[in-house]
Structure formats: C-alpha cells, structure tokens
Amino acid sequence: MNRTVNVVRMQLINKQTFVWVPLIVLGSSFAISIAIYAILYTAGLPGPFYGGGSQAPLWVLLFVGISSLTLTFPFSQAMSVTRREFFFGTMLAAAMCAVLLAAVFAIGAVVEKATNGWGINGYFFALDWVVSGGTLAAGLFYFVMAMLIFMLGFWSATIYKRFGPMLLSIVWAGITAILVIAVWAITRMELWGQVWTGMVDAGPLGFALWGLVVTVLLGGISYLTLRRAVP
Numbered sequence: 001m002n003r004t005v006n007v008v009r010m011q012l013i014n015k016q017t018f019v020w021v022p023l024i025v026l027g028s029s030f031a032i033s034i035a036i037y038a039i040l041y042t043a044g045l046p047g048p049f050y051g052g053g054s055q056a057p058l059w060v061l062l063f064v065g066i067s068s069l070t071l072t073f074p075f076s077q078a079m080s081v082t083r084r085e086f087f088f089g090t091m092l093a094a095a096m097c098a099v100l101l102a103a104v105f106a107i108g109a110v111v112e113k114a115t116n117g118w119g120i121n122g123y124f125f126a127l128d129w130v131v132s133g134g135t136l137a138a139g140l141f142y143f144v145m146a147m148l149i150f151m152l153g154f155w156s157a158t159i160y161k162r163f164g165p166m167l168l169s170i171v172w173a174g175i176t177a178i179l180v181i182a183v184w185a186i187t188r189m190e191l192w193g194q195v196w197t198g199m200v201d202a203g204p205l206g207f208a209l210w211g212l213v214v215t216v217l218l219g220g221i222s223y224l225t226l227r228r229a230v231p
Contacts, residue, residue, distance in 0.1 A: 007081060007089020008096070011072060017064055018097045022057040026104065029053035030124050037122025047121030054108075054124055054142075057101055058149050065094070065153025069161065074231040087223050090154070098146035106139035133205045141204035144211040151218045158222045161229040 012018055033053040040049055068090050076086045108125035117123050125131075131138045159168045186192055202210075 003081065003085045004089045004092065007076065007086055008093045010076065010079075010081075011068060011090055011093040017067060018093055019100070022060050022064070022097060022101060023104075025060050026054070026057040026101065029056040030108075033124045034118060034120075034122060037117070037120050041120040041122065048117060049120075049122040050127055051124065054105060054127070055145075058146055061094075061097070061146055061150040062153040064097070065150040065155075066157045068094070068150075069154055069157035069226075073161065073226075073229070077231040083226050083229075084223075087226055091219065094147060094150045094154075098143045098150070101146050102139045102143035105142040106135050109138055110135055129200070130204050133203050137203070137205045137208070141208045141211075144208040144215065148211045148215045148218075151215050151222070155218045155222045155225075158225040158229055161231075162225045 030053065033051045036051070037047070037049040041047060072090070073086060081089075105125050109131050110126075112118060112123050112126040113131070117126075130141060133141075156168060156172070159171060186195060199207075
C-alpha cells in the first residue's frame with residue numbers, strides 16, 4: 001500500500017497536470033459562461049440561461065489519462081515500481097482529481113440554486129437534468145464522467161504502449177464506425193424519441209451507474225494490457 005501511495009505522490013509531483021490545469025479550465029469556462037449570461041440578461045432577455053461549459057475540464061482529463069501513462073510509466077519502471085502498483089496508484093490519483101472536480105460542481109450547483117443563477121438566472125453547474133436527482137447524484141454523475149474520460153485516455157495509452165499506433169488507430173476507427181452505424185440505425189428506424197425518453201428516465205444516477213460499469217471494464221482491459229506493455 002505504501003508503494004501505491006508513492007505512485008500517487010509521483011503522479012502529483014507536477015500538480016499542474018492533475019489539479020491546476022483542470023481547475024483553471026473549469027474556472028475559465030465558468031467566467032466566460034457567466035459573462036455571456038450577464039450580457040444576455042442586461043440585454044433584456046429573462047432566461048434562464050444554460051450552457052455546457054462545465055464539461056470542459058472533463059475533456060482535459062482525457063489528455064491527463066494519456067500523459068499519466070506515456071510520461072510516467074517508463075520512469076516508474078526505472079524506479080522498480082510494479083505494474084500493479086503503478087496502475088492502482090494512478091487510478092487513486094485520478095480519483096482524487098475527480099472528487100475535487102465533483103465537489104466543486106456540487107457546491108457550485110447548490111450556490112446557483114440558492115442565488116437564482118448568480119442573480120442573472122444563468123446556470124453553469126445546476127443544469128436541470130443533471131441536478132434532477134439531487135446534489136449528491138449530480139456530484140456522483142460528475143465524478144463518474146471524470147473517471148470515465150480519464151480512463152478512455154489511459155486505456156488508449158496502454159494500447160499504444162503495448163501494440164503501437166497502428167492498432168490504436170484501427171481500434172478508434174472501429175469504434176467510430178460502430179457509433180456511426182448506431183446513429184444511422186436509430187435514425188432509419190425513427191427511434192430517437194425512445195432514445196431521448198430512455199435517457200431522461202435513466203436520470204443522472206442511471207447514467208452514472210452505467211458509466212461506472214464502462215469505467216471498470218476499461219480499467220480491467222487497461223490493467224491486463226499494461227502487464228505486457230513495454231516502458
């Protein structure tokens with residue numbers, strides 16, 4: 001366990017990657033969104049105003065997941081850290097980052113609801129669908145989405161390390177093709193109404209649970225791939 005904690009410390013040597021960059025992106029996106037809401041409000045539009053800026057730091061975690069393996073894994077092997085210790089230590093560091101972002105998201109949602117959208121009826125955190133299940137469910141949703149996107153980056157990096165860029169390109173091309181075929185099939189069979197209804201009925205908690213399943217699945221594949229990856 002101590003060696004796993006040491007991996008967390010190793011990942012957090014450069015706190016910009018796991019802490020400051022996601023928070024700076026979140027803060028910048030928040031400031032820009034509120035500025036736009038204020039312009040619309042002072043122009044006489046009543047609102048409410050919503051935006052998708054709160055997802056910005058989540059996509060940063062995609063690159064954090066990639067760099068946490070490609071830049072740190074070779075160094076960890078030189079320090080005689082086992083692959084198992086590296087994997088679980090990195091996941092713990094990612095979970096700490098996700099908890100921090102989820103806490104900011106949940107607290108921001110509470111403040112927005114209490115202040116009527118910062119006094120201008122503008123909502124950055126308290127998006128109707130996300131907070132429909134309550135503050136805790138919204139925080140859990142944000143945490144799981146953060147871990148899922150981090151894991152997508154980490155999983156991609158393990159494939160790159162183990163099999164090279166060719167197979168990684170093939171895998172992502174295949175995933176893209178499957179998504180395009182799914183969209184075509186749904187459109188062809190006119191099922192978008194049922195799809196949107198199902199998403200609304202599932203709610204943020206349902207999405208979080210399914211996201212957690214996918215995250216664990218990707219984590220298992222990443223761990224098995226990492227065991228044979230070349231530093």
